[in-house]
Amino acid sequence: MKHAFAALFAIAHREALRFLGQKGRLVAAIVRPLVWLVVFAAGFRAALGLSIQPPYQTYIQYETYIVPGLCGMILLFNGMQSSLSLVYDREMGSMRLLLTAPLPRWWLLACKLMAGSVISVLQALVFLAIAAAYGVSVPWFGYLAVIPALFVAALMLGALGLMLSSFIRQLENFAGVMNFVIFPMFFLSTALYPLWKMAEASPLLHDICALNPFSHGVELIRFALYGQLAPVSLAVVLGALAVFGAAAVWGYDPARGMTARKA
Amino acid sequence: MSGLKVTGLSHAWGAKKALDDVSLSVEPGRFCALLGPNGAGKSTLFGLLTGLFASRTGRIEIAGQDMARHPRAALARMGVVFQQPTIDLDLTVRRNMLYFAALHGITGAEAGRRADAALDRLGMAERAGEVARALNGGHRRRMEIARALMHGPSVLLLDEPTVGLDAGTRRALTDHVHGLADEGLTVLWATHLTDEVHPGDRLVVLHRGRVLADGLAGEIGGADLTERFLEMTGAAA
Secondary structure: OHHHHHHHHHHHHHHHHHHHHOHHHHHHHHHHHHHHHHHHHHHHHHHOOOOOOOOOOOOOOHHHHHHHHHHHHHHHHHHHHHHHHHHHHHHHOHHHHHHOOOOOHHHHHHHHHHHHHHHHHHHHHHHHHHHHHHOOOOOHHHHHHHHHHHHHHHHHHHHHHHHHHHHOOOHHHHHHHHHHHHHHHHHOOOOOOOHHHHHHHOHHHHHHHHHOHHHHHHHHHHHHOOOOOOHHHHHHHHHHHHHHHHHHHHHOOOOOOHHHOOO | OOOEEEEEEEEEEOOEEEEEEEEEEEOOOOEEEEEOOOOOOHHHHHHHHOOOOOOOEEEEEEOOEEOOOOHHHHHHOEEEEOOOOOOOOOOEHHHHHHHHHHHOOOOHHHHHHHHHHHHHHOOOHHHOOOEHHHOOHHHHHHHHHHHHOOOOOOEEEEEOOOOOOOHHHHHHHHHHHHHHHHOOOEEEEEEOOHHHOOOOOEEEEEEOOEEEEEEEHHHHHOOOHHHHHHHHHHHHO
16 A cells, blocks of 8 residues: 555656746647637627626626636647657657556556646646636636546546557657547537537537547636536546546556557 | 476467467576567467467466466566566666565565565666666666565566567676576576576576477587577478
8 A cells, every 4th residue: 555655756846847847848838728728719709799698697708618628628729639649658668667656557547647637627727717717717616626627538538548548659659649539529519609509509418528538628627617517418428537547557457458559 | 396387378360370388487586588480480389378368278387377367476476577677768777676575565665675676686776766768778677576576576577578688688687697596586588699698597488389308408409509400490491
């Protein structure tokens, strides 16, 4: 037990040191959603009228609407990026060092996942603080309630990245996956437009958005920001976490998974 | 009890057979050189020995622990130096050591003590505070060997540890690890360079996934191990 937590702490510490060492990554992680908030949302506000819908109790500005989606964007990019570092780690050998530690492999992967998720959540909180300074704020208790929601969503997206990293051998392939995973996941979700708006455009798009686990991550965050729980979204996010996590453990299993295949 | 025992191990990458019924056994405290040209299957064997992937046929025992049934017990008794560097270049040498220690359940003052002792042993004590990126290739390797010994393993596996190093550094590292075997550590040293093998070493020649020779290096090699090695692997080609 003590050993397992020593490893968890060490992996998280390493992840944090590496993250702080890559200043560019922090800046990019914060600037990306800010650009959307300040530039994109301002332009879009005129084009898109939003009616009253839960959890909002009044008409809202478009900026207010997309803040949870942009939190999701941070988690999504970060989840993919930390698994990008996993692919890189494996090529550089550090992953070997990790996987030869005398601990259950699923635990080592879980440590990696939790460490990456903590970093994601901290970034999202920094973004929320800057958004508040910009004038898009939520009730004070929302900032507390959102922490577990962010963490669960970060775990789900991190597990997705982990799963992908176990099936992808080279960095070049990973760039492709970013385009085929990140963009569809983000645009076909409730991050930028509410579901009813999608339904007006196309019932098919509406259905895809409604099924996208990323939508549920965003909705979980959106409701949590107003101190409310979105039970269906929570269930979907936890279910997706279980599926992605199990697939990642399978992918990294020495006997069956992709590590048994040579580059 | 054996330091390291491999029985009937085979492994294939798709249709290509990388290891074909490989058996070898190294007694405790022996230096065993695993000699083979590139593509002989050395890295596949190391992948299996370290549990990165598993094979359905054959058996691996590390210090008496079955790799398939008790992988964690086997890993705990094993120190590994991989062919590729496994260092966090942006962290200090000491921080690299402590990270590894924690993965093996060693923390706090004990971890610090062991890191210092291991670095001191490899003549790296004064570099503990340096960022790993500042080290040259030889020192990086030394750090990795020091790190692999931190948890007090009884078996040390090294996969072509001298790749990319100059002749002097190569000699120094080879001699040092021979010294470790004299102190009682079981060593498996994979290489394709015959000059790293001492006449008194145990020698296993691997070629195209098969064991071509297994015995005392001096006896297998005769007067000139290099010639003999080229002859053996050339003839089999």
